[in-house]
Amino acid sequence: MKKAVFIILSLVGLTGSVWANPAIYTTLIKNGYSDNLVEAVINFDNPSPGMEIGGFELYFLYDSALHLSSVQMGQLLEDCEWEYFTHTENSAYGVKIIALADINNGAYHPSCFASTSGELARVYFDVVNPAEYGCDFVPYRWRWYNCNNNTLSSKTGDTLFLSDSVYEYFDGTLINITQDLLFPTESGTPSVCVGDAG
Numbered sequence: 001m002k003k004a005v006f007i008i009l010s011l012v013g014l015t016g017s018v019w020a021n022p023a024i025y026t027t028l029i030k031n032g033y034s035d036n037l038v039e040a041v042i043n044f045d046n047p048s049p050g051m052e053i054g055g056f057e058l059y060f061l062y063d064s065a066l067h068l069s070s071v072q073m074g075q076l077l078e079d080c081e082w083e084y085f086t087h088t089e090n091s092a093y094g095v096k097i098i099a100l101a102d103i104n105n106g107a108y109h110p111s112c113f114a115s116t117s118g119e120l121a122r123v124y125f126d127v128v129n130p131a132e133y134g135c136d137f138v139p140y141r142w143r144w145y146n147c148n149n150n151t152l153s154s155k156t157g158d159t160l161f162l163s164d165s166v167y168e169y170f171d172g173t174l175i176n177i178t179q180d181l182l183f184p185t186e187s188g189t190p191s192v193c194v195g196d197a198g
Contacts, residue, residue: 022046024058024120024150024163029066029140034127037069040140042097042121044076044114052113052155055100056120059149061186062093062140066125071097076118081110085121094143097121101155113155142166145184147193162189 023045029038042058062068071087077099084100099120101110114120142150142163152161166177166188177187 022051022161024152026060026140029125034129036127038066038125038127040123040125041119042074042123044117044120046115046117050115050117051161052115053152053161054102054113054155054157055153056098057148057151058097058121059143059145060095060141061143062095062125064093065127065129066093066140067128068095069124069126071095072122072124073099074119074121076114076116076120077101079118080112080114082114083108083110095123096149141186143184143186144189147189150189162193 025043025045027039027041027043029040068089073082073085077085080101082099082101083103083105084098086099087095087097089095097120101113144150147162150163153159154161166186168175168177181190181192183190
């Protein structure tokens with residue numbers, strides 16, 4: 001069986017302190033057939049008491065067996081009435097998602113700052129070439145090109161939380177991927193990013 005990607009971002013503040021072990025993880029894409037629309041959900045696991053976040057940037061790659069159809073705001077952000085949500089796609093099967101709770105545009109403000117667990121985004125793909133994978137999981141993984149990728153901002157914007165651990169799901173086991181030292185990588189934020197933060 002090919003390795004199924006189920007990746008968790010363990011968030012560590014730039015000061016090195018861990019906040020109640022929050023994580024970001026994706027659902028698996030499995031059993032896609034030609035001309036089908038499949039969904040991948042990006043979830044935020046935010047244990048009580050729950051950190052408040054004011055924004056995030058996520059970056060992931062997907063396989064050529066898929067064609068990006070749409071990226072939609074997750075239920076957690078919809079419920080909190082976040083003000084800004086967008087995505088950009090590059091030619092190398094990469095997608096960047098950016099969201100902000102409050103864009104400082106007057107009296108209107110979000111009702112909450114994602115302080116509970118829930119959906120951050122829903123990503124939809126058209127399956128264009130499933131033959132290589134059959135009943136296997138279709139590759140879909142996080143990617144880091146710079147220190148800003150796959151980060152969360154605090155509610156006030158004065159703290160940036162980044163990943164120091166990434167896991168893959170394989171045959172019922174979560175496997176920690178060793179952190180790379182250089183960009184680009186699929187193995188979490190390189191230590192140089194934490195080092196630069198002091």
